[in-house]
Amino acid sequence: MPPVFAHGRLRLYLLKLLDEAPRHGYEVIRLLEERFQGLYAPSAGTVYPRLAKLEAEGLVTHATEGGRKVYSITEAGRAELADRGGELADLELEIRDSVTELAAEIRSEVRGAAGDLRREMRAAASASATQVTEDESWKVAKEELRKARHEWKEQARRAKDESRRAREEAQQARRQAKEAQDRAREEVQRIAGQLQEQFAKSGGVLGSLAGAWLGGGTQTMPAEPRTADADAAAHTAAAHTAAADADRDPDWAADLTPTGDAGRDLDRLLDRFRDEVRDAARDRGVTAAQVAEARRHLAAARGRLETAFGSGR
Structure with a gap:
Protein backbone atom coordinates (compact mmCIF):
# COMPACT_ATOMS: atom_id res chain seq x y z
CA MET A 1 0.00 0.00 0.00
CA PRO A 2 1.34 3.55 -0.74
CA PRO A 3 2.17 5.90 2.18
CA VAL A 4 -0.84 7.31 4.05
CA PHE A 5 0.44 10.86 3.44
CA ALA A 6 2.13 11.79 0.16
CA HIS A 7 5.22 14.01 0.21
CA GLY A 8 4.50 17.32 1.96
CA ARG A 9 0.90 16.42 2.85
CA LEU A 10 1.51 15.57 6.55
CA ARG A 11 3.09 19.04 6.91
CA LEU A 12 -0.09 20.61 5.46
CA TYR A 13 -2.36 18.59 7.74
CA LEU A 14 -0.33 19.52 10.84
CA LEU A 15 -0.85 23.20 9.94
CA LYS A 16 -4.61 22.52 9.59
CA LEU A 17 -4.80 20.93 13.08
CA LEU A 18 -2.82 23.80 14.66
CA ASP A 19 -5.00 26.36 12.87
CA GLU A 20 -8.01 24.86 14.67
CA ALA A 21 -6.39 25.27 18.12
CA PRO A 22 -2.97 25.19 19.85
CA ARG A 23 -2.00 21.60 20.60
CA HIS A 24 0.86 19.59 22.09
CA GLY A 25 2.51 16.80 20.14
CA TYR A 26 0.69 13.91 21.83
CA GLU A 27 -2.67 15.56 21.11
CA VAL A 28 -1.74 15.89 17.42
CA ILE A 29 -0.91 12.15 17.29
CA ARG A 30 -4.19 11.29 19.02
CA LEU A 31 -6.25 13.46 16.64
CA LEU A 32 -4.63 11.83 13.60
CA GLU A 33 -5.41 8.40 15.05
CA GLU A 34 -9.06 9.42 15.56
CA ARG A 35 -9.14 10.86 12.04
CA PHE A 36 -8.23 7.40 10.71
CA GLN A 37 -10.68 5.66 13.06
CA GLY A 38 -7.82 3.85 14.82
CA LEU A 39 -6.61 2.24 11.58
CA TYR A 40 -3.44 4.37 11.51
CA ALA A 41 -1.49 6.47 14.00
CA PRO A 42 1.80 8.26 13.22
CA SER A 43 4.68 7.68 15.61
CA ALA A 44 6.23 10.36 17.77
CA GLY A 45 9.34 9.99 15.64
CA THR A 46 7.27 11.11 12.64
CA VAL A 47 5.28 14.01 14.17
CA TYR A 48 7.77 15.77 16.49
CA PRO A 49 10.56 16.27 13.91
CA ARG A 50 8.02 17.79 11.49
CA LEU A 51 6.71 20.14 14.18
CA ALA A 52 10.31 21.20 14.89
CA LYS A 53 10.92 21.83 11.20
CA LEU A 54 7.73 23.91 10.90
CA GLU A 55 8.88 25.97 13.87
CA ALA A 56 12.35 26.46 12.31
CA GLU A 57 10.63 27.78 9.16
CA GLY A 58 8.58 30.26 11.22
CA LEU A 59 5.24 28.58 10.44
CA VAL A 60 4.53 27.50 14.04
CA THR A 61 5.73 28.52 17.48
CA HIS A 62 5.53 26.88 20.88
CA ALA A 63 5.07 27.74 24.54
CA THR A 64 5.83 25.47 27.49
CA GLU A 65 2.80 24.58 29.63
CA GLY A 66 3.02 22.05 32.42
CA GLY A 67 6.39 20.85 31.19
CA ARG A 68 5.08 20.18 27.66
CA LYS A 69 5.46 22.15 24.43
CA VAL A 70 2.17 23.52 23.12
CA TYR A 71 2.45 24.43 19.43
CA SER A 72 0.51 27.30 17.79
CA ILE A 73 0.33 28.36 14.14
CA THR A 74 1.84 31.73 13.13
CA GLU A 75 0.55 34.24 10.59
CA ALA A 76 3.07 32.85 8.10
CA GLY A 77 1.63 29.38 8.73
CA ARG A 78 -1.91 30.64 8.14
CA ALA A 79 -0.77 32.30 4.93
CA GLU A 80 0.66 29.01 3.61
CA LEU A 81 -2.52 27.19 4.66
CA ALA A 82 -4.63 29.75 2.79
CA ASP A 83 -2.45 29.51 -0.33
CA ARG A 84 -2.87 25.72 -0.33
CA GLY A 85 -6.64 25.66 0.29
CA GLY A 86 -7.36 23.64 -2.86
CA GLU A 87 -4.60 21.17 -2.00
CA LEU A 88 -6.12 20.75 1.47
CA ALA A 89 -9.46 19.73 -0.09
CA ASP A 90 -7.64 17.13 -2.20
CA LEU A 91 -5.88 15.90 0.94
CA GLU A 92 -9.23 15.19 2.59
CA LEU A 93 -10.12 12.95 -0.35
CA GLU A 94 -6.72 11.23 -0.13
CA ILE A 95 -7.26 10.53 3.57
CA ARG A 96 -10.65 9.04 2.76
CA ASP A 97 -9.02 6.76 0.17
CA SER A 98 -6.30 5.80 2.66
CA VAL A 99 -8.92 4.84 5.24
CA THR A 100 -10.71 2.74 2.63
CA GLU A 101 -7.47 0.97 1.66
CA LEU A 102 -6.55 0.32 5.28
CA ALA A 103 -9.99 -1.13 5.92
CA ALA A 104 -9.64 -3.35 2.83
CA GLU A 105 -6.28 -4.62 4.07
CA ILE A 106 -7.72 -5.39 7.48
CA ARG A 107 -10.65 -7.16 5.87
CA SER A 108 -8.25 -9.27 3.78
CA GLU A 109 -6.20 -10.08 6.87
CA VAL A 110 -9.33 -11.06 8.78
CA ARG A 111 -10.43 -13.33 5.95
CA GLY A 112 -6.99 -14.91 5.80
CA ALA A 113 -6.96 -15.36 9.55
CA ALA A 114 -10.43 -16.92 9.39
CA GLY A 115 -9.23 -19.39 6.76
CA ASP A 116 -6.19 -20.27 8.85
CA LEU A 117 -8.45 -20.67 11.85
CA ARG A 118 -10.69 -23.10 10.01
CA ARG A 119 -7.68 -25.19 8.99
CA GLU A 120 -6.42 -25.15 12.55
CA MET A 121 -9.85 -26.18 13.76
CA ARG A 122 -9.87 -29.18 11.40
CA ALA A 123 -6.36 -30.13 12.42
CA ALA A 124 -7.21 -29.80 16.08
CA ALA A 125 -10.33 -31.94 15.59
CA SER A 126 -8.38 -34.65 13.79
CA ALA A 127 -5.71 -34.68 16.46
CA SER A 128 -8.14 -34.77 19.34
CA ALA A 129 -8.06 -38.01 21.23
CA THR A 130 -11.60 -37.74 22.52
CA GLN A 131 -14.90 -36.25 21.46
CA VAL A 132 -14.85 -33.94 24.48
CA THR A 133 -11.55 -32.37 23.38
CA GLU A 134 -12.84 -32.02 19.82
CA ASP A 135 -16.06 -30.30 20.95
CA GLU A 136 -14.12 -27.87 23.14
CA SER A 137 -11.78 -26.97 20.27
CA TRP A 138 -14.73 -26.27 17.99
CA LYS A 139 -16.32 -24.02 20.59
CA VAL A 140 -13.14 -22.02 21.03
CA ALA A 141 -12.62 -21.80 17.26
CA LYS A 142 -16.19 -20.72 16.58
CA GLU A 143 -15.95 -18.02 19.23
CA GLU A 144 -12.70 -16.70 17.74
CA LEU A 145 -14.25 -16.72 14.28
CA ARG A 146 -17.32 -14.86 15.56
CA LYS A 147 -15.11 -12.20 17.16
CA ALA A 148 -13.05 -11.83 13.99
CA ARG A 149 -16.16 -11.35 11.86
CA HIS A 150 -17.60 -8.80 14.29
CA GLU A 151 -14.34 -6.82 14.30
CA TRP A 152 -14.19 -6.78 10.52
CA LYS A 153 -17.78 -5.53 10.24
CA GLU A 154 -17.15 -2.80 12.79
CA GLN A 155 -14.00 -1.60 11.01
CA ALA A 156 -15.76 -1.67 7.64
CA ARG A 157 -18.60 0.44 9.07
CA ARG A 158 -16.18 3.00 10.51
CA ALA A 159 -14.32 3.18 7.21
CA LYS A 160 -17.57 3.80 5.32
CA ASP A 161 -18.62 6.57 7.73
CA GLU A 162 -15.20 8.18 7.50
CA SER A 163 -15.26 8.04 3.71
CA ARG A 164 -18.62 9.81 3.61
CA ARG A 165 -17.52 12.48 6.08
CA ALA A 166 -14.28 13.15 4.19
CA ARG A 167 -16.19 13.55 0.93
CA GLU A 168 -18.60 16.06 2.51
CA GLU A 169 -15.72 18.04 4.06
CA ALA A 170 -13.88 18.18 0.74
CA GLN A 171 -16.99 19.49 -1.03
CA GLN A 172 -17.50 22.11 1.67
CA ALA A 173 -13.84 23.19 1.44
CA ARG A 174 -14.17 23.71 -2.32
CA ARG A 175 -17.33 25.78 -1.87
CA GLN A 176 -15.69 27.94 0.79
CA ALA A 177 -12.60 28.50 -1.37
CA LYS A 178 -14.81 29.61 -4.30
CA GLU A 179 -16.87 31.92 -2.07
CA ALA A 180 -13.71 33.47 -0.57
CA GLN A 181 -12.33 34.13 -4.05
CA ASP A 182 -15.58 35.80 -5.16
CA ARG A 183 -15.74 37.94 -2.00
CA ALA A 184 -12.13 39.07 -2.41
CA ARG A 185 -12.68 40.16 -6.00
CA ILE A 191 -12.60 49.66 -2.68
CA ALA A 192 -11.33 50.69 -6.11
CA GLY A 193 -14.59 52.55 -6.72
CA GLN A 194 -14.34 54.30 -3.34
CA LEU A 195 -10.72 55.26 -3.98
CA GLN A 196 -11.76 56.67 -7.33
CA GLU A 197 -14.38 58.88 -5.68
CA GLN A 198 -11.99 60.09 -2.95
CA PHE A 199 -9.15 60.86 -5.35
CA ALA A 200 -11.54 62.67 -7.69
CA LYS A 201 -12.81 64.86 -4.82
CA SER A 202 -9.28 65.64 -3.61
CA GLY A 203 -8.11 67.25 -6.87
CA GLY A 204 -4.41 67.88 -7.51
CA VAL A 205 -2.03 65.93 -9.74
CA LEU A 206 -2.35 62.63 -7.88
CA GLY A 207 -6.10 63.08 -7.45
CA SER A 208 -6.65 63.66 -11.19
CA LEU A 209 -4.36 60.85 -12.26
CA ALA A 210 -5.63 58.30 -9.72
CA GLY A 211 -9.24 59.16 -10.51
CA ALA A 212 -8.61 58.58 -14.22
CA TRP A 213 -6.74 55.30 -13.64
CA LEU A 214 -9.25 53.89 -11.17
CA GLY A 215 -12.20 54.81 -13.36
CA GLY A 216 -10.50 53.99 -16.67
CA GLY A 217 -10.94 57.54 -18.03
CA THR A 218 -8.60 60.06 -19.67
CA GLN A 219 -5.77 61.55 -17.57
CA THR A 220 -6.14 65.31 -17.21
CA MET A 221 -4.28 68.11 -15.44
CA PRO A 222 -6.06 70.99 -13.70
CA ALA A 223 -5.61 74.09 -15.89
CA GLU A 224 -6.67 76.73 -13.36
CA PRO A 225 -8.24 77.00 -9.87
CA ARG A 226 -11.86 75.91 -9.78
CA THR A 227 -14.78 77.71 -8.20
CA ALA A 228 -16.92 76.23 -5.44
CA ASP A 229 -19.65 75.43 -7.98
CA ALA A 230 -17.12 73.75 -10.23
CA ASP A 231 -15.81 71.69 -7.29
CA ALA A 232 -19.35 70.62 -6.38
CA ALA A 233 -20.06 69.66 -9.98
CA ALA A 234 -16.80 67.71 -10.18
CA HIS A 235 -17.64 65.93 -6.93
CA THR A 236 -21.09 64.95 -8.23
CA ALA A 237 -19.64 63.74 -11.54
CA ALA A 238 -16.99 61.67 -9.71
CA ALA A 239 -19.64 60.08 -7.50
CA HIS A 240 -21.74 59.16 -10.56
CA THR A 241 -18.67 57.76 -12.30
CA ALA A 242 -17.76 55.68 -9.22
CA ALA A 243 -21.29 54.28 -9.01
CA ALA A 244 -21.32 53.46 -12.74
CA ASP A 245 -17.92 51.76 -12.55
CA ALA A 246 -18.49 49.85 -9.29
CA ASP A 247 -19.74 46.78 -11.14
CA ARG A 248 -16.90 46.54 -13.65
CA ASP A 249 -13.14 46.26 -13.55
CA PRO A 250 -11.19 49.54 -14.11
CA ASP A 251 -9.41 49.74 -17.47
CA TRP A 252 -5.98 49.46 -15.91
CA ALA A 253 -6.93 46.07 -14.42
CA ALA A 254 -9.19 44.75 -17.22
CA ASP A 255 -6.49 42.47 -18.67
CA LEU A 256 -5.80 40.76 -15.31
CA THR A 257 -7.54 37.45 -15.99
CA PRO A 258 -8.43 35.58 -12.75
CA THR A 259 -6.07 32.66 -12.05
CA GLY A 260 -8.36 30.76 -9.68
CA ASP A 261 -6.11 31.73 -6.72
CA ALA A 262 -7.73 34.66 -4.88
CA GLY A 263 -4.56 35.60 -2.99
CA ARG A 264 -2.48 35.73 -6.15
CA ASP A 265 -5.15 37.76 -7.99
CA LEU A 266 -5.16 40.34 -5.19
CA ASP A 267 -1.34 40.64 -5.29
CA ARG A 268 -1.39 41.22 -9.05
CA LEU A 269 -4.14 43.83 -8.76
CA LEU A 270 -2.28 45.80 -6.06
CA ASP A 271 1.02 45.56 -7.99
CA ARG A 272 -0.66 46.98 -11.11
CA PHE A 273 -2.21 49.87 -9.17
CA ARG A 274 1.11 50.74 -7.54
CA ASP A 275 2.99 50.68 -10.85
CA GLU A 276 0.41 52.88 -12.61
CA VAL A 277 0.41 55.55 -9.88
CA ARG A 278 4.21 55.53 -9.49
CA ASP A 279 4.91 55.84 -13.22
CA ALA A 280 2.42 58.67 -13.75
CA ALA A 281 3.68 60.62 -10.73
CA ARG A 282 7.27 60.23 -11.93
CA ASP A 283 6.39 61.45 -15.44
CA ARG A 284 4.31 64.46 -14.32
CA GLY A 285 5.99 65.39 -11.05
CA VAL A 286 4.58 65.40 -7.52
CA THR A 287 4.76 67.76 -4.51
CA ALA A 288 5.09 66.98 -0.81
CA ALA A 289 1.52 68.19 -0.22
CA GLN A 290 0.20 65.83 -2.87
CA VAL A 291 2.13 62.91 -1.32
CA ALA A 292 0.60 63.71 2.09
CA GLU A 293 -2.85 63.83 0.52
CA ALA A 294 -2.31 60.48 -1.22
CA ARG A 295 -1.06 58.98 2.05
CA ARG A 296 -4.31 59.92 3.82
CA HIS A 297 -6.46 58.36 1.12
CA LEU A 298 -4.41 55.17 0.95
CA ALA A 299 -4.43 54.79 4.76
CA ALA A 300 -8.24 55.02 4.76
CA ALA A 301 -8.46 52.49 1.91
CA ARG A 302 -6.13 50.14 3.74
CA GLY A 303 -8.30 50.25 6.86
CA ARG A 304 -11.43 49.37 4.85
CA LEU A 305 -9.69 46.53 3.05
CA GLU A 306 -8.33 45.04 6.28
CA THR A 307 -11.80 45.24 7.84
CA ALA A 308 -13.43 43.66 4.78
CA PHE A 309 -10.96 40.80 4.55
CA GLY A 310 -11.11 40.21 8.29
CA SER A 311 -14.91 39.89 8.19
CA GLY A 312 -14.73 37.43 5.27
CA ARG A 313 -12.78 34.80 7.16
Whole structure:
Protein backbone atom coordinates (compact mmCIF):
# COMPACT_ATOMS: atom_id res chain seq x y z
CA MET A 1 0.00 0.00 0.00
CA PRO A 2 1.34 3.55 -0.74
CA PRO A 3 2.17 5.90 2.18
CA VAL A 4 -0.84 7.31 4.05
CA PHE A 5 0.44 10.86 3.44
CA ALA A 6 2.13 11.79 0.16
CA HIS A 7 5.22 14.01 0.21
CA GLY A 8 4.50 17.32 1.96
CA ARG A 9 0.90 16.42 2.85
CA LEU A 10 1.51 15.57 6.55
CA ARG A 11 3.09 19.04 6.91
CA LEU A 12 -0.09 20.61 5.46
CA TYR A 13 -2.36 18.59 7.74
CA LEU A 14 -0.33 19.52 10.84
CA LEU A 15 -0.85 23.20 9.94
CA LYS A 16 -4.61 22.52 9.59
CA LEU A 17 -4.80 20.93 13.08
CA LEU A 18 -2.82 23.80 14.66
CA ASP A 19 -5.00 26.36 12.87
CA GLU A 20 -8.01 24.86 14.67
CA ALA A 21 -6.39 25.27 18.12
CA PRO A 22 -2.97 25.19 19.85
CA ARG A 23 -2.00 21.60 20.60
CA HIS A 24 0.86 19.59 22.09
CA GLY A 25 2.51 16.80 20.14
CA TYR A 26 0.69 13.91 21.83
CA GLU A 27 -2.67 15.56 21.11
CA VAL A 28 -1.74 15.89 17.42
CA ILE A 29 -0.91 12.15 17.29
CA ARG A 30 -4.19 11.29 19.02
CA LEU A 31 -6.25 13.46 16.64
CA LEU A 32 -4.63 11.83 13.60
CA GLU A 33 -5.41 8.40 15.05
CA GLU A 34 -9.06 9.42 15.56
CA ARG A 35 -9.14 10.86 12.04
CA PHE A 36 -8.23 7.40 10.71
CA GLN A 37 -10.68 5.66 13.06
CA GLY A 38 -7.82 3.85 14.82
CA LEU A 39 -6.61 2.24 11.58
CA TYR A 40 -3.44 4.37 11.51
CA ALA A 41 -1.49 6.47 14.00
CA PRO A 42 1.80 8.26 13.22
CA SER A 43 4.68 7.68 15.61
CA ALA A 44 6.23 10.36 17.77
CA GLY A 45 9.34 9.99 15.64
CA THR A 46 7.27 11.11 12.64
CA VAL A 47 5.28 14.01 14.17
CA TYR A 48 7.77 15.77 16.49
CA PRO A 49 10.56 16.27 13.91
CA ARG A 50 8.02 17.79 11.49
CA LEU A 51 6.71 20.14 14.18
CA ALA A 52 10.31 21.20 14.89
CA LYS A 53 10.92 21.83 11.20
CA LEU A 54 7.73 23.91 10.90
CA GLU A 55 8.88 25.97 13.87
CA ALA A 56 12.35 26.46 12.31
CA GLU A 57 10.63 27.78 9.16
CA GLY A 58 8.58 30.26 11.22
CA LEU A 59 5.24 28.58 10.44
CA VAL A 60 4.53 27.50 14.04
CA THR A 61 5.73 28.52 17.48
CA HIS A 62 5.53 26.88 20.88
CA ALA A 63 5.07 27.74 24.54
CA THR A 64 5.83 25.47 27.49
CA GLU A 65 2.80 24.58 29.63
CA GLY A 66 3.02 22.05 32.42
CA GLY A 67 6.39 20.85 31.19
CA ARG A 68 5.08 20.18 27.66
CA LYS A 69 5.46 22.15 24.43
CA VAL A 70 2.17 23.52 23.12
CA TYR A 71 2.45 24.43 19.43
CA SER A 72 0.51 27.30 17.79
CA ILE A 73 0.33 28.36 14.14
CA THR A 74 1.84 31.73 13.13
CA GLU A 75 0.55 34.24 10.59
CA ALA A 76 3.07 32.85 8.10
CA GLY A 77 1.63 29.38 8.73
CA ARG A 78 -1.91 30.64 8.14
CA ALA A 79 -0.77 32.30 4.93
CA GLU A 80 0.66 29.01 3.61
CA LEU A 81 -2.52 27.19 4.66
CA ALA A 82 -4.63 29.75 2.79
CA ASP A 83 -2.45 29.51 -0.33
CA ARG A 84 -2.87 25.72 -0.33
CA GLY A 85 -6.64 25.66 0.29
CA GLY A 86 -7.36 23.64 -2.86
CA GLU A 87 -4.60 21.17 -2.00
CA LEU A 88 -6.12 20.75 1.47
CA ALA A 89 -9.46 19.73 -0.09
CA ASP A 90 -7.64 17.13 -2.20
CA LEU A 91 -5.88 15.90 0.94
CA GLU A 92 -9.23 15.19 2.59
CA LEU A 93 -10.12 12.95 -0.35
CA GLU A 94 -6.72 11.23 -0.13
CA ILE A 95 -7.26 10.53 3.57
CA ARG A 96 -10.65 9.04 2.76
CA ASP A 97 -9.02 6.76 0.17
CA SER A 98 -6.30 5.80 2.66
CA VAL A 99 -8.92 4.84 5.24
CA THR A 100 -10.71 2.74 2.63
CA GLU A 101 -7.47 0.97 1.66
CA LEU A 102 -6.55 0.32 5.28
CA ALA A 103 -9.99 -1.13 5.92
CA ALA A 104 -9.64 -3.35 2.83
CA GLU A 105 -6.28 -4.62 4.07
CA ILE A 106 -7.72 -5.39 7.48
CA ARG A 107 -10.65 -7.16 5.87
CA SER A 108 -8.25 -9.27 3.78
CA GLU A 109 -6.20 -10.08 6.87
CA VAL A 110 -9.33 -11.06 8.78
CA ARG A 111 -10.43 -13.33 5.95
CA GLY A 112 -6.99 -14.91 5.80
CA ALA A 113 -6.96 -15.36 9.55
CA ALA A 114 -10.43 -16.92 9.39
CA GLY A 115 -9.23 -19.39 6.76
CA ASP A 116 -6.19 -20.27 8.85
CA LEU A 117 -8.45 -20.67 11.85
CA ARG A 118 -10.69 -23.10 10.01
CA ARG A 119 -7.68 -25.19 8.99
CA GLU A 120 -6.42 -25.15 12.55
CA MET A 121 -9.85 -26.18 13.76
CA ARG A 122 -9.87 -29.18 11.40
CA ALA A 123 -6.36 -30.13 12.42
CA ALA A 124 -7.21 -29.80 16.08
CA ALA A 125 -10.33 -31.94 15.59
CA SER A 126 -8.38 -34.65 13.79
CA ALA A 127 -5.71 -34.68 16.46
CA SER A 128 -8.14 -34.77 19.34
CA ALA A 129 -8.06 -38.01 21.23
CA THR A 130 -11.60 -37.74 22.52
CA GLN A 131 -14.90 -36.25 21.46
CA VAL A 132 -14.85 -33.94 24.48
CA THR A 133 -11.55 -32.37 23.38
CA GLU A 134 -12.84 -32.02 19.82
CA ASP A 135 -16.06 -30.30 20.95
CA GLU A 136 -14.12 -27.87 23.14
CA SER A 137 -11.78 -26.97 20.27
CA TRP A 138 -14.73 -26.27 17.99
CA LYS A 139 -16.32 -24.02 20.59
CA VAL A 140 -13.14 -22.02 21.03
CA ALA A 141 -12.62 -21.80 17.26
CA LYS A 142 -16.19 -20.72 16.58
CA GLU A 143 -15.95 -18.02 19.23
CA GLU A 144 -12.70 -16.70 17.74
CA LEU A 145 -14.25 -16.72 14.28
CA ARG A 146 -17.32 -14.86 15.56
CA LYS A 147 -15.11 -12.20 17.16
CA ALA A 148 -13.05 -11.83 13.99
CA ARG A 149 -16.16 -11.35 11.86
CA HIS A 150 -17.60 -8.80 14.29
CA GLU A 151 -14.34 -6.82 14.30
CA TRP A 152 -14.19 -6.78 10.52
CA LYS A 153 -17.78 -5.53 10.24
CA GLU A 154 -17.15 -2.80 12.79
CA GLN A 155 -14.00 -1.60 11.01
CA ALA A 156 -15.76 -1.67 7.64
CA ARG A 157 -18.60 0.44 9.07
CA ARG A 158 -16.18 3.00 10.51
CA ALA A 159 -14.32 3.18 7.21
CA LYS A 160 -17.57 3.80 5.32
CA ASP A 161 -18.62 6.57 7.73
CA GLU A 162 -15.20 8.18 7.50
CA SER A 163 -15.26 8.04 3.71
CA ARG A 164 -18.62 9.81 3.61
CA ARG A 165 -17.52 12.48 6.08
CA ALA A 166 -14.28 13.15 4.19
CA ARG A 167 -16.19 13.55 0.93
CA GLU A 168 -18.60 16.06 2.51
CA GLU A 169 -15.72 18.04 4.06
CA ALA A 170 -13.88 18.18 0.74
CA GLN A 171 -16.99 19.49 -1.03
CA GLN A 172 -17.50 22.11 1.67
CA ALA A 173 -13.84 23.19 1.44
CA ARG A 174 -14.17 23.71 -2.32
CA ARG A 175 -17.33 25.78 -1.87
CA GLN A 176 -15.69 27.94 0.79
CA ALA A 177 -12.60 28.50 -1.37
CA LYS A 178 -14.81 29.61 -4.30
CA GLU A 179 -16.87 31.92 -2.07
CA ALA A 180 -13.71 33.47 -0.57
CA GLN A 181 -12.33 34.13 -4.05
CA ASP A 182 -15.58 35.80 -5.16
CA ARG A 183 -15.74 37.94 -2.00
CA ALA A 184 -12.13 39.07 -2.41
CA ARG A 185 -12.68 40.16 -6.00
CA GLU A 186 -15.92 41.99 -5.17
CA GLU A 187 -14.26 43.78 -2.26
CA VAL A 188 -11.29 44.89 -4.37
CA GLN A 189 -13.70 46.31 -6.97
CA ARG A 190 -15.70 48.11 -4.27
CA ILE A 191 -12.60 49.66 -2.68
CA ALA A 192 -11.33 50.69 -6.11
CA GLY A 193 -14.59 52.55 -6.72
CA GLN A 194 -14.34 54.30 -3.34
CA LEU A 195 -10.72 55.26 -3.98
CA GLN A 196 -11.76 56.67 -7.33
CA GLU A 197 -14.38 58.88 -5.68
CA GLN A 198 -11.99 60.09 -2.95
CA PHE A 199 -9.15 60.86 -5.35
CA ALA A 200 -11.54 62.67 -7.69
CA LYS A 201 -12.81 64.86 -4.82
CA SER A 202 -9.28 65.64 -3.61
CA GLY A 203 -8.11 67.25 -6.87
CA GLY A 204 -4.41 67.88 -7.51
CA VAL A 205 -2.03 65.93 -9.74
CA LEU A 206 -2.35 62.63 -7.88
CA GLY A 207 -6.10 63.08 -7.45
CA SER A 208 -6.65 63.66 -11.19
CA LEU A 209 -4.36 60.85 -12.26
CA ALA A 210 -5.63 58.30 -9.72
CA GLY A 211 -9.24 59.16 -10.51
CA ALA A 212 -8.61 58.58 -14.22
CA TRP A 213 -6.74 55.30 -13.64
CA LEU A 214 -9.25 53.89 -11.17
CA GLY A 215 -12.20 54.81 -13.36
CA GLY A 216 -10.50 53.99 -16.67
CA GLY A 217 -10.94 57.54 -18.03
CA THR A 218 -8.60 60.06 -19.67
CA GLN A 219 -5.77 61.55 -17.57
CA THR A 220 -6.14 65.31 -17.21
CA MET A 221 -4.28 68.11 -15.44
CA PRO A 222 -6.06 70.99 -13.70
CA ALA A 223 -5.61 74.09 -15.89
CA GLU A 224 -6.67 76.73 -13.36
CA PRO A 225 -8.24 77.00 -9.87
CA ARG A 226 -11.86 75.91 -9.78
CA THR A 227 -14.78 77.71 -8.20
CA ALA A 228 -16.92 76.23 -5.44
CA ASP A 229 -19.65 75.43 -7.98
CA ALA A 230 -17.12 73.75 -10.23
CA ASP A 231 -15.81 71.69 -7.29
CA ALA A 232 -19.35 70.62 -6.38
CA ALA A 233 -20.06 69.66 -9.98
CA ALA A 234 -16.80 67.71 -10.18
CA HIS A 235 -17.64 65.93 -6.93
CA THR A 236 -21.09 64.95 -8.23
CA ALA A 237 -19.64 63.74 -11.54
CA ALA A 238 -16.99 61.67 -9.71
CA ALA A 239 -19.64 60.08 -7.50
CA HIS A 240 -21.74 59.16 -10.56
CA THR A 241 -18.67 57.76 -12.30
CA ALA A 242 -17.76 55.68 -9.22
CA ALA A 243 -21.29 54.28 -9.01
CA ALA A 244 -21.32 53.46 -12.74
CA ASP A 245 -17.92 51.76 -12.55
CA ALA A 246 -18.49 49.85 -9.29
CA ASP A 247 -19.74 46.78 -11.14
CA ARG A 248 -16.90 46.54 -13.65
CA ASP A 249 -13.14 46.26 -13.55
CA PRO A 250 -11.19 49.54 -14.11
CA ASP A 251 -9.41 49.74 -17.47
CA TRP A 252 -5.98 49.46 -15.91
CA ALA A 253 -6.93 46.07 -14.42
CA ALA A 254 -9.19 44.75 -17.22
CA ASP A 255 -6.49 42.47 -18.67
CA LEU A 256 -5.80 40.76 -15.31
CA THR A 257 -7.54 37.45 -15.99
CA PRO A 258 -8.43 35.58 -12.75
CA THR A 259 -6.07 32.66 -12.05
CA GLY A 260 -8.36 30.76 -9.68
CA ASP A 261 -6.11 31.73 -6.72
CA ALA A 262 -7.73 34.66 -4.88
CA GLY A 263 -4.56 35.60 -2.99
CA ARG A 264 -2.48 35.73 -6.15
CA ASP A 265 -5.15 37.76 -7.99
CA LEU A 266 -5.16 40.34 -5.19
CA ASP A 267 -1.34 40.64 -5.29
CA ARG A 268 -1.39 41.22 -9.05
CA LEU A 269 -4.14 43.83 -8.76
CA LEU A 270 -2.28 45.80 -6.06
CA ASP A 271 1.02 45.56 -7.99
CA ARG A 272 -0.66 46.98 -11.11
CA PHE A 273 -2.21 49.87 -9.17
CA ARG A 274 1.11 50.74 -7.54
CA ASP A 275 2.99 50.68 -10.85
CA GLU A 276 0.41 52.88 -12.61
CA VAL A 277 0.41 55.55 -9.88
CA ARG A 278 4.21 55.53 -9.49
CA ASP A 279 4.91 55.84 -13.22
CA ALA A 280 2.42 58.67 -13.75
CA ALA A 281 3.68 60.62 -10.73
CA ARG A 282 7.27 60.23 -11.93
CA ASP A 283 6.39 61.45 -15.44
CA ARG A 284 4.31 64.46 -14.32
CA GLY A 285 5.99 65.39 -11.05
CA VAL A 286 4.58 65.40 -7.52
CA THR A 287 4.76 67.76 -4.51
CA ALA A 288 5.09 66.98 -0.81
CA ALA A 289 1.52 68.19 -0.22
CA GLN A 290 0.20 65.83 -2.87
CA VAL A 291 2.13 62.91 -1.32
CA ALA A 292 0.60 63.71 2.09
CA GLU A 293 -2.85 63.83 0.52
CA ALA A 294 -2.31 60.48 -1.22
CA ARG A 295 -1.06 58.98 2.05
CA ARG A 296 -4.31 59.92 3.82
CA HIS A 297 -6.46 58.36 1.12
CA LEU A 298 -4.41 55.17 0.95
CA ALA A 299 -4.43 54.79 4.76
CA ALA A 300 -8.24 55.02 4.76
CA ALA A 301 -8.46 52.49 1.91
CA ARG A 302 -6.13 50.14 3.74
CA GLY A 303 -8.30 50.25 6.86
CA ARG A 304 -11.43 49.37 4.85
CA LEU A 305 -9.69 46.53 3.05
CA GLU A 306 -8.33 45.04 6.28
CA THR A 307 -11.80 45.24 7.84
CA ALA A 308 -13.43 43.66 4.78
CA PHE A 309 -10.96 40.80 4.55
CA GLY A 310 -11.11 40.21 8.29
CA SER A 311 -14.91 39.89 8.19
CA GLY A 312 -14.73 37.43 5.27
CA ARG A 313 -12.78 34.80 7.16
